[in-house]
Amino acid sequence: MRNIVPFLMLLLGIVGCEGDLDLAPISDAGSNGFYNTEDDFIQAINGTYETLRFHPDRYVDLDECRSDNIYTPGQSGVRDWNAINNFQNTLATLGTIRNVWNDCFNGIMRANTVLDRLEENGSVISDANLRARIEGEAKFLRSLLYFDMVKWFGKLPLFESFVTPSEALSIGRSPVEDIYALIISDLEYAAANLPASYGGADAGRATSMAAKSILAKVYLTRSGPELHPDGPCLGTNEYGQALDLLNEVINSNRFEMLDDYAAIFDYNNEGNKEIVWDIQYISGGLGVGALFPTAYYDEAWARVNLPFAGGNPGDGTKDISEDLLSAYAAGDLRVEPTFLLDYTDDAGTLIDAQFYDKFMDVSKAGGDRFDWPINYPLIRYTDILMMKAECILQGASGSQDEVDAIVNAVRQRAGLAPVSNVSLDMLLEERRKEFAGENTRWNVLVRTGKVLDVMNAWIAQEDASGKMEQVTANDIIYPIPQDQLDVKRGLYEQNPGY
Structure with missing residues (x-):
């Protein structure tokens, strides 16, 4: 569980009230005499981690529900994730789109405030290593948020320091290349200045290993074919740079694949050798746990199995796609820890459920649906290995034997027979099963250029409701929230197709 006590938005004066604009919900965090001690800076960077609290929920709706892993057209179509799943062109007014924009820029502005104050008053931190660490943490968090946003929205307003709401009114969207330049610079600094690991109360902070892992993913994503002129893939062919970081x-020999797949996600085994970095949550019914497990399950199941309400209502359940379920071979040991396939509701009816329960342990449920005491694994070691295989298959140095060995290690843990001459398509299919419910599928399809062909073939096969639109290049990124366009007409242009 998170030991660094991240949820410090309660510390009034660190990053207080919003300005008038949702464009960048920020405040002048130093005006009340804060940032005058070493502890002030530590509290401030902890407050920046707090903005990640609901970030995994965004991954569920914007990434997993967008992919061929989830089929959720909805009965009435009123849930945000139904519209996202159906590739509607009216997404600009969704609360989910608005909230992810605001939350990400809130985090970016908190990081920027820490960085500004370090430059102005960082001398109060007597330990140069601690000062560099705090700067590295702020840049890591800023780069993580900007990387997610560039994948979701394409061009973005580029904030490298604290700005007031009135100043933000003159800052338009910068090209994706410029956003990436800041992301790469931030991650390079973080990789060079953060420790490889922490102990004690600092467990859960950003590490150099996490920075290198995300930077590798940045290079992988930039290298993908440019299907959208303002999308996250630039065709840069930087697979070699990604591979160097992954290696x-x-x-480092700090991580390894666990023998037992289910043990990776065990509430009693957090921080295991498989985890490179995770978003952490506090346990004990303190009201600062995770919400993301609630984003997966049926409300009808919760009424019987949990002491609190929550989950997806009957008109908007997030069903696992039949195509994904059928992809697993008989005896695949990943199925049971990943899916719940049926349950009995409060009327005694057996429900043919299909939802993820990878991150749920009913015996450990917190005080409410916002309080699951389970960390979110943002980077797993198996992902590091499979990204290495992807780099090799995309032309980076390495051999077919290395690719086959990586995939067969994954299959062996799943109880499956080895394969040979693994192709990119074979690798992606194995990735899909390995990371089901971990919200990576959509971005992998985008960065490998497979997204249009795979998604449209899947829709033709799976969409019995007839509610899903054909996927076009415009769907690779989301619209700018409508309320951002309304703040100042002409400051931003809407992404095409919306």
């Missing part, structure tokens, strides 16, 4: 993580 640094691998050769």
Whole structure:
């Protein structure tokens, strides 16, 4: 569980009330005499981690529900994730789109405030290593949020320091290349200045290993074919750069694949050797746990199995796609820890459910649906290995034997027979099963250029409701929230197709 006590938005004066604009919900965090001690800076960077609290829920709705892993057209179509799943062109007014924009820029502005104050008053931190660490943490968090946003929205307003709401009114959207330049610079600094690990009360902070892992993913994503002129893929062919970083993580010998797949997600085994970095939550019914497990399950199941309300209502259940379920071979040991396939509701009816329960342990449920005491694994070691295989298959140095060995290690843990001459399509199919419910599928399809062909073939096969639209290049990124367009007409242009 998170030991660094991240949810410090309650510390009034660190990053207080919003301005008038949702464009960048920020405040002048230093006006009340804060940032005058070393502890002030530590509290402030902890408050920046707090903005990640609901970030995994965004991954569920914007990534997993967008992919061929989830089929949720909805009965009435009133849930945000139904519209996202159906590729509607009216998404600009959704609360989910608005909230992810605001939450990400809130985090970016908190990071920027820490960085500004370090430059102005960082001398109060007598330990140079601690000062560099706090700067590295702020840049890591800023880069993580900007990387997610560039994948979701394409061009973005580029904030490298604290700005007031009135100043934000003159800052338009910068090209994706410029956003990436800041992301890469931030992650390079974080990789060079953050420790490889922490102990005690600092467990859960950003590490150099996490920075290298995300930077590798940045290079992988930039390298993908440019299907959208303002999308996250630039065709840069930087697979070699990604591979070098992945090998640094691998050769650190700090991580390993666990023998038992289910043990990776065990509430009693957090921080295991598989986890490179996770978003952490506090346990004990303190009201600062995770919400993301609630984003997966049926409300009808919760009424019987949990002491609190929550979950997806009957008109908007997030069903696992039949195509995904049928992809698993008989005896695949990943099925049971990943899916719940039936349950009995409060009327005694057996429900043919199909939802993820990978992150749920009913015996550990917190005080309410916002309080699951389970960390979110943002980077797993198996992902590091499979990204290495992807780099090799995309032309980076390495051999077919290395690719086959990586995939067969994953299959062996799943109780499956080995394969040979693994192709990119074979690798992606194995990835899909390995990371089901971990919200990686959509981005992998985008960065490998497979997204249009795979998604449209899947819709033709799976969409019995007839509610899903054909996927076009415009759907690779989301619209700018409508309320952002309304703040100042002409400041931003809407992404095409919306």
